[in-house]
Amino acid sequence: MTLGDRSPVSRRSFLKGAGGVAAAGSALGAAQALSASQQVERLSGTTEIQLDINGEKFKVRVEPRTSLLNALRNHCEPPLTGTKIVCDRGSCGACTVFVNKQPVYSCMLLAVDCTEKKITTVEGLAVGGKLTHVQEEFVAHDALMCGFCTPGFVMSVTACLEKNPKATREEIQSACSGNLCRCGTYPRIFEAALAAGKKLQGGR
Numbered sequence: 001m002t003l004g005d006r007s008p009v010s011r012r013s014f015l016k017g018a019g020g021v022a023a024a025g026s027a028l029g030a031a032q033a034l035s036a037s038q039q040v041e042r043l044s045g046t047t048e049i050q051l052d053i054n055g056e057k058f059k060v061r062v063e064p065r066t067s068l069l070n071a072l073r074n075h076c077e078p079p080l081t082g083t084k085i086v087c088d089r090g091s092c093g094a095c096t097v098f099v100n101k102q103p104v105y106s107c108m109l110l111a112v113d114c115t116e117k118k119i120t121t122v123e124g125l126a127v128g129g130k131l132t133h134v135q136e137e138f139v140a141h142d143a144l145m146c147g148f149c150t151p152g153f154v155m156s157v158t159a160c161l162e163k164n165p166k167a168t169r170e171e172i173q174s175a176c177s178g179n180l181c182r183c184g185t186y187p188r189i190f191e192a193a194l195a196a197g198k199k200l201q202g203g204r
């Protein structure tokens with residue numbers, strides 16, 4: 001048996017270890033050359049982005065996989081929790097927001113893909129605390145029970161009536177075909193939408 005055989009550190013493993021230390025040293029040097037925020041990005045796998053929501057700029061730190069819905073509710077300060085999370089997989093409409101004025105499911109969009117876009121959430125509809133006609137009529141018609149679907153319906157109805165305040169019940173129903181209400185408040189929702197359309201036509 002040679003001295004090399006008895007040694008817990010062989011020549012080969014020593015050389016490997018020395019290489020690893022050198023590599024770690026150079027990685028540490030590279031990390032030190034990074035700014036604090038770059039180091040956070042490297043270590044956490046997150047990136048800081050800016051979102052334009054309801055006319056305000058929000059800086060949020062998100063992972064590449066973070067949905068717009070998650071960014072709104074959990075990464076904005078203050079949190080924008082008006083947009084509801086229900087299915088989180090594009091089948092219920094509770095998370096509907098406007099992106100560049102188009103109603104979309106925010107659970108199906110990546111936050112990092114929305115940096116150049118204008119986002120409107122249900123919080124952004126009322127101006128100066130004054131509810132919109134759609135919101136007022138939802139209240140007046142008691143068009144909700146648990147309320148989880150309500151912001152999504154308000155957004156879809158708003159988008160529909162902005163295009164056409166004279167939308168018929170069938171057209172409103174079609175515009176809301178991507179929104180589900182498990183409590184079954186559909187009749188009241190559509191009555192509220194028709195009443196809001198009338199108000200909009202009257203310019204009130």
Ligand code: FES
Pocket residue numbers: 084085086087088089090091092093094095096105106107108
């Ligand atoms: S939570 Fe997005 S569609 Fe249901």
Ligand code: FES
Pocket residue numbers: 143144145146147148149150180181182183184185
């Ligand atoms: S009011 Fe409960 S899901 Fe619509």
